[in-house]
Structures are given as structure tokens and as C-alpha cells.
Amino acid sequence: MKFKRVRGVKDILPEEVEKINFVVDICRKTVDTFGFKEVVLPVLEKIELYQHSIGETTDIVEKQMFKIVARAENETETIVLRPEGTAGIVRMFVENNLKDKYPLKRFFYFGPMFRYERPQKARYREFYQFGVEIFAEAPPSSDFLLIKIANIIFEKLNIKVELEINSIGCVNCRKEYIVELKKELKKSNELLCDVCKNRLERNPLRVFDCKTDVDKIAKLSEKVSLQKYICDSCKKNFDDLITILDENKIRYKIVPTLVRGLDYYNGVVFEYKTQLLDAAQNTICAGGRYDRLISELEPQVKYACGLAFGINRIVEILPKYEKKVESIKVGVAVVDERFLLPSFSIINKLLEKKDVQIVGPFSQKSLKAQLRLFNNENCKYVLIVGEEVKESKVVIKNFFDNIQQTIELKDLEKYII
Ligand SMILES: [Zn+2]
Ligand SMILES: [Zn+2]
Numbered sequence: 001m002k003f004k005r006v007r008g009v010k011d012i013l014p015e016e017v018e019k020i021n022f023v024v025d026i027c028r029k030t031v032d033t034f035g036f037k038e039v040v041l042p043v044l045e046k047i048e049l050y051q052h053s054i055g056e057t058t059d060i061v062e063k064q065m066f067k068i069v070a071r072a073e074n075e076t077e078t079i080v081l082r083p084e085g086t087a088g089i090v091r092m093f094v095e096n097n098l099k100d101k102y103p104l105k106r107f108f109y110f111g112p113m114f115r116y117e118r119p120q121k122a123r124y125r126e127f128y129q130f131g132v133e134i135f136a137e138a139p140p141s142s143d144f145l146l147i148k149i150a151n152i153i154f155e156k157l158n159i160k161v162e163l164e165i166n167s168i169g170c171v172n173c174r175k176e177y178i179v180e181l182k183k184e185l186k187k188s189n190e191l192l193c194d195v196c197k198n199r200l201e202r203n204p205l206r207v208f209d210c211k212t213d214v215d216k217i218a219k220l221s222e223k224v225s226l227q228k229y230i231c232d233s234c235k236k237n238f239d240d241l242i243t244i245l246d247e248n249k250i251r252y253k254i255v256p257t258l259v260r261g262l263d264y265y266n267g268v269v270f271e272y273k274t275q276l277l278d279a280a281q282n283t284i285c286a287g288g289r290y291d292r293l294i295s296e297l298e299p300q301v302k303y304a305c306g307l308a309f310g311i312n313r314i315v316e317i318l319p320k321y322e323k324k325v326e327s328i329k330v331g332v333a334v335v336d337e338r339f340l341l342p343s344f345s346i347i348n349k350l351l352e353k354k355d356v357q358i359v360g361p362f363s364q365k366s367l368k369a370q371l372r373l374f375n376n377e378n379c380k381y382v383l384i385v386g387e388e389v390k391e392s393k394v395v396i397k398n399f400f401d402n403i404q405q406t407i408e409l410k411d412l413e414k415y416i417i
Contacts, residue, residue, distance in 0.1 A: 008125030010312075016309060020128065022321040023314050024110055026156045027130045030149055036132055041088040044068070047078040053087040053293055055263025057203035060084070064115040066125075067071040081114035085131040086264065086290065086306055091136060096297045102222070105135035105301075110311075122281045122313050127201065133306035135294060140241040143268045143289065143399070144248075146307045148234060150272055150285050151250060153309070158319050161284065163251065165270040166258040167238040168205075169230050171292060176228035178204055184224045208259040211280075221257045237267055264293040276317040284317075285309045328381070330416060331374030331399075332360040332366055335386035345386040346394060346409065353413040361385070377397060381416055 002364050011181070012020070028038075035338050047067065055059050066081040066390045082088055089107060098105060110130045117123060131150065134142045144263055147163065154161045168179070185192065192200065193212040210217050213385065230238070245252055252270075260269045269288030288305025294304035330350070335368070336345050343361045350356065362401060367384070384395040388406055396415050397404040407415055 008119035010124050010126065010166060016315060017250060019315045019318055019321055020311060021324075023157060023309075023311055023318065025129055027110070027153055027262055028108075030156070030158075031106075031108050031132055031150050032147065032246075032281075034102075034149065035104050035107065036108045037102070039088055039089065039092065039107050039109050040314050041085060041092060041109050041111065043082055043083065044079050045082055045088055045091070047080050049087050049091055050083065053262075053264045054084070055089065055203065055206075057199055057206050058263060059261050061175045062366055064117055066114045066116055068191050076171065083108050083111055083115045084262075085111075085308060086133060086262075087104075088289075088405070089133050089306075090294060090297060090304070091132075093294075094299075095343075097135065099298060099301050105136060106132070107135075107400070108132040117368050119170045122277055122316050124312060128311040129387075130311055131306060132173070132306035133283055133304065135304045136301050136304050138307075139237040139267060139289065139305070140244055140305065141375075142305050143237075143241050144244050146287055146305060147250065147270065148248075150307060153284075154272065157272065157314065159314065160278075161272040163252060163270060163272055164258055165241075165245075165252045166255050167226075167234055167268055168228060168288075169226055169234045170266045173229050173231040174205070174226070177224070177226050180224045180229070181207075181220075182204070184220060188216070188220070198286065203263070205259060207262070208257055209261045214351040218257055225256055227256060234267055241268055264290040266290065266292045270307075273314075274317055277313060281313060283310070284313045289335055315322065327355050328416060329357045329359055329371070329374075329377060329379040331377070331379035331382035332358060333370040333374065333382055333384045334361045335367055335384065337363065339385040339389060346383065346385060346412070349409075350412060350416070354417060383412075405415055 004059060005139045005363055017025045036128050050061050050065065054153055060083050066085055068079045070079055089109065108131060111128065112126050113129050114126050116125060119125060131144070134145065182200065185200050185204060185207065193210060196210050198205045208221065210219055243377055257271060265288040267289040269348060270286065271283045272285035274284050285307060288303065289305040291303050295302050332347055334340055339362065341409060347358055351358070359374055360370060373380060380398065382397045384397065386395065388394060392409045393406050394412065395404060395406050
């Protein structure tokens with residue numbers, strides 16, 4: 001019988017894991033500089049969390065969630081595999097009262113997310129995100145910190161990116177805008193796709209997520225631009241950030257159609273894009289503010305913002321990475337099975353003294369086969385454990401200069417350099 005992996009998920013082999021670790025190490029070191037603390041979020045959350053925070057009419061909640069219906073006694077509960085990290089960290093923040101526990105409320109996480117989407121290149125149903133969230137810090141300094149962090153990370157990774165930025169306003173500035181948007185959408189109702197016809201009534205802002213009518217929607221956004229309705233405080237926050245970006249010579253592009261496909265955002269939102277991936281999946285980092293969501297769930301906290309990196313996509317376009325420095329490899333061969341036990345005690349003693357990587361010993365392999373394997377594995381030394389061990393001696397061979405000698409076991413560590 002042959003088993004195949006589930007559609008849309010990925011086996012990650014050692015070479016790729018090494019790249020992932022390289023990227024995540026850089027992310028970790030960078031956010032560490034700014035006092036962020038790591039948290040581990042559960043993969044499973046209740047469905048209501050996402051319905052409430054991401055929004056019922058979003059693509060994620062409407063069609064992309066992996067659901068598990070759990071039955072206990074006479075109750076059923078729907079649990080989902082987390083589709084993103086922000087909703088979960090907000091829940092964690094409130095449930096654990098983190099606002100009182102940490103003076104600096106800056107957190108980060110890394111782990112897999114799950115979305116039931118059509119699988120394609122650089123888009124998987126299980127994918128990894130590295131995310132950072134800042135609570136209780138007002139704009140524009142907290143927005144700028146997020147952008148600064150992303151810029152530092154992309155620079156360290158040597159990846160060219162384009163920053164796109166927009167303000168989607170707050171509840172106040174959106175009220176009037178949504179009325180206008182609805183009017184305009186109704187005029188061209190027959191031109192809209194079926195999904196958007198439904199969105200028009202329930203959550204008109206979501207038509208900007210349309211994948212079918214990209215051009216039409218872009219024209220529409222020129223006609224009824226949110227920027228015209230933006231309130232004074234939202235405008236100030238956005239302009240202040242833009243000024244800081246200019247002062248810091250950070251390049252950006254203001255994109256009025258950028259709304260992010262999640263309801264919890266307000267104010268500044270942004271995306272980092274790369275030209276190295278196809279347009280449908282070229283966003284490799286995205287974020288924004290969600291002050292309304294946090295203050296609704298934790299009224300004493302008025303501000304929150306965050307961003308997340310798509311680690312799989314970043315790895316896909318990573319130009320180069322530093323391989324982990326490996327410690328010296330030592331092969332341990334046995335002349336025959338009788339010497340297995342003494343070889344284990346030699347290994348134990350060696351590991352106490354030296355930071356080395358041990359390969360072997362192997363049962364039921366000829367000495368020749370063992371030596372061939374050690375050579376292919378790039379071992380620097382091989383210890384051949386045989387009759388000599390009875391006199392507390394061992395044969396050591398240096399694969400690099402091909403010198404072989406019999407030495408006293410007590411001197412072993414001196415020979416491994
Ligand atoms: Zn506003
Ligand atoms: Zn549509």
C-alpha cells in the first residue's frame with residue numbers, strides 16, 4: 001500500500017528546514033532587539049473567535065477554514081485550525097490579562113497556519129508564519145516600528161521588496177463611505193460577480209478582495225475613494241506615518257485599493273510584495289492596526305497593531321543563506337559485533353570532552369561498508385574499535401590526510417582537533 005500526503009500540504013525536507021531556520025533566526029534576532037517576547041499559540045481555536053474578529057463575510061471565514069466538529073455529551077463545538085495568528089494572540093492577551101503582566105506589550109510567534117485554498121505554487125494549505133504584535137502603543141510610532149522591523153529583516157535576507165500602504169479608516173470615517181460605496185455598487189450590480197453581489201449587502205468593503213473583477217474594482221475605488229471620507233484623526237495618523245517614512249528614506253507606494261481581507265483592521269494597513277513571485281501570491285509580509293478589535297475585547301487597551309511574514313514564500317525566493325556550522329564529524333566503526341559495547345563507552349567518554357558529531361557504530365555492516373559511509377558523510381576522523389581495545393587502545397584514521405595510527409584511549413581527545 002502506498003500513502004500520499006494530503007492535497008495542498010507539504011513535506012519539508014532537511015535542506016528546506018535549514019532555510020526556514022535561517023529566516024526565522026533572523027526574524028527572532030531582529031525582534032529581540034526591540035524587546036518582543038515569544039509566545040506559543042494553540043493551533044486549535046473556537047470558530048467564534050474568527051467569525052467575530054476576522055469577520056463572517058471574509059474569504060477566510062466563508063470558505064477557507066479547516067473545521068473540526070467536536071461532540072461532547074449533548075454539546076457540539078466547532079473548532080478550527082487557526083488560519084492566522086492575530087485573532088489568537090488577541091484572545092491570549094485578554095484571557096491571560098497580559099496588559100497587567102508586561103510593561104512592554106510586544107509579542108511574537110512562529111508556527112503553521114491552515115487555510116483551505118486552491119493549492120498552487122507558493123501557496124499551501126498548511127503554511128508557516130512569523131508574526132509580531134504590539135499592544136497599547138499608539139500610532140504613528142508603533143506603525144513605524146513594524147515597518148522598520150520588516151525592512152531590517154528583508155535587508156538582512158537580501159530580498160528586494162516593495163512596500164504598499166493605505167489607510168482604511170476607522171468606524172467613523174467608514175460609515176458615510178460605505179453608504180456611497182453601496183450606491184455606486186448598486187449602479188453596477190449586474191457587473192459584479194456572485195460573491196460580490198452577496199458582499200454588497202453584508203459587507204461592501206469586502207468587494208475589494210474580489211479576485212474576478214480586479215480592474216472593475218480598481219476603477220470603482222477611484223470613483224468612490226475612501227480617502228475623501230477619512231476623518232481628521234485617521235488622516236493625521238496616516239500623514240504622520242508618511243512623514244516619518246519620508247524622513248527615514250523608506251520607500252513606499254500608497255495603494256487606495258489595499259484593504260487586506262480581514263475585518264479587524266482599521267487605520268494603517270500595509271503589504272510587502274516581491275516581483276519574484278506571481279502576482280496572486282507575491283505578498284510576503286502584511287499587517288496593520290486593529291485598535292477597534294482590541295479595545296472592544298479589552299476596553300482599557302486602546303491600541304494594537306501587528307504584521308506577519310509568509311515564511312514559505314520567503315524561503316522560496318531566498319537568494320542565499322549561511323549554512324549552519326557543523327561540529328567535527330567522527331565516524332565510529334567496529335571490526336565486528338563483539339566491539340559494539342566498548343565502542344559505546346568510547347563514544348560516551350569522547351562526548352564528555354568534545355563537541356563532536358558522532359556517526360555510527362552500525363550493526364551488521366562490514367568494516368569496509370562502514371568506512372565508505374563515513375567517507376560519504378564527510379567524517380574528518382574514524383575510530384576503528386577492534387582487538388586493540390583490550391589494551392585500552394583504538395585505531396584512529398584521519399580521512400582528510402589519510403594518516404592512520406593506533407593510540408591510547410586516554411589520549412583520544414588530543415587527536416580530535
Ligand atoms: Zn477615522
Ligand atoms: Zn467579485
